[in-house]
Amino acid sequence: MGLIADNFSTITARMGSAAGRAGRDVRAIKLVAVSKTVGVPEISAAIDCGIRDFGENRVQDLVLKKQLFPDVRWHMIGRLQTNKVKDVLGAAAIIHSLDRWDLAEYIEKRAQRELLTVPVLIQVNMAGEASKGGIAPANVEEFVGALSQLHNIRVVGLMTMAPAVSDPEETRPIFRETAGLFRHLKDNNYPNVSMDILSMGMTHDFEIAIEEGSNLVRVGRGIFGPRKEEGYRIGNA
Ligand SMILES: *Cc1c(COP(=O)(O)O)cnc(C)c1O
Numbered sequence: 001m002g003l004i005a006d007n008f009s010t011i012t013a014r015m016g017s018a019a020g021r022a023g024r025d026v027r028a029i030k031l032v033a034v035s036k037t038v039g040v041p042e043i044s045a046a047i048d049c050g051i052r053d054f055g056e057n058r059v060q061d062l063v064l065k066k067q068l069f070p071d072v073r074w075h076m077i078g079r080l081q082t083n084k085v086k087d088v089l090g091a092a093a094i095i096h097s098l099d100r101w102d103l104a105e106y107i108e109k110r111a112q113r114e115l116l117t118v119p120v121l122i123q124v125n126m127a128g129e130a131s132k133g134g135i136a137p138a139n140v141e142e143f144v145g146a147l148s149q150l151h152n153i154r155v156v157g158l159m160t161m162a163p164a165v166s167d168p169e170e171t172r173p174i175f176r177e178t179a180g181l182f183r184h185l186k187d188n189n190y191p192n193v194s195m196d197i198l199s200m201g202m203t204h205d206f207e208i209a210i211e212e213g214s215n216l217v218r219v220g221r222g223i224f225g226p227r228k229e230e231g232y233r234i235g236n237a
Contacts, residue, residue: 004045007223011206015217018207029210032075034202034220036061037227043069046223053093055218059084066091077159077218079133082106089116096159096199096218099123099133104147111152118152121159121199124181126174129163137181141188148190155190157197157216158182168205172212175200179213 011031019026033046034055043054043065054069056062057078066074073093080088080097085106088095098104098120111118122143125134135143140158147155160178162171178200186195201209203222210217221227 002045003225004042004223005049007225008046008049008051011219011222014207015210018210022211022213024210028215030197030216032077032199032216032218033223034077034218035065035224036078036220038220038224040068042224047072051223055096055220059088063087063091075218085110089114089118094119094121094156094197096121097123097133098147098153098155099125099135101143101146104150104153108150108152116152117154119154119156120147121157121197122147122155124158124160124178126160126178126181127163132161134160137177140181141185144185144188144190144193148192151192155193155195157195157199158185159199161202162200162205162209164204168208171205172208175205175209175212175214182213 015029016026019029030053032053032055033051035043036057053073053075055075055077056065062074062076074091075094075096076088076092077096080095080103082103089110107118122140123134124137124140125132126137144155147153158178162174165171179198182195182198197216198214199216199218200214201217203219206217206219
């Protein structure tokens, strides 16, 4: 087996164990392979393993890779600038990083023009990190309420990133609180909102995230190996 196939079976086995510890069915947990900085051969290898969901944090890379691999789903997981919205609509299966109202307005306006309904996750800054985007937890309810009035955006869940800490166990409260917020919002039954996807967990903390209720993990290095500082990019921007 190749390196990526080996990594994939290790990650899926660990996902299975984490789900088992939480009494959950691993088949209900989606793996998104984060392929930022990763090239065509590696993506092909991942597709050969059966992976059908990929994550990118830059619009140019996502659009280009979607052209090269149109039959898999491409998830936009990075901060989205309003001037890139027109490129990402139609290319991204889901935008995980809706983190501010002006971005929602841009998406809505553009999606209206193109007759699209755009599935989005609200990025929640649960840890209150100044370096990260996301809606403060106290403001999420109001934000969802406002989004539920838009016709061409459909909120389908939440995304969060836990702080990078050496002991992933420290991230547990962040995931637990995000899962609690997710359930609360689901119970509120907003019109035009379906709280289905809870996107949390990366290479170093996905098991904790699964134990706390994540149903979509975004794993990059765990599948493709460490990213090189000057890694190969398909795009050149
Ligand atoms: C890079 C990235 C990931 C994957 O990180 P790894 O540590 O490589 O698993 C997940 N989510 C987001 C938002 C990212 O930017």
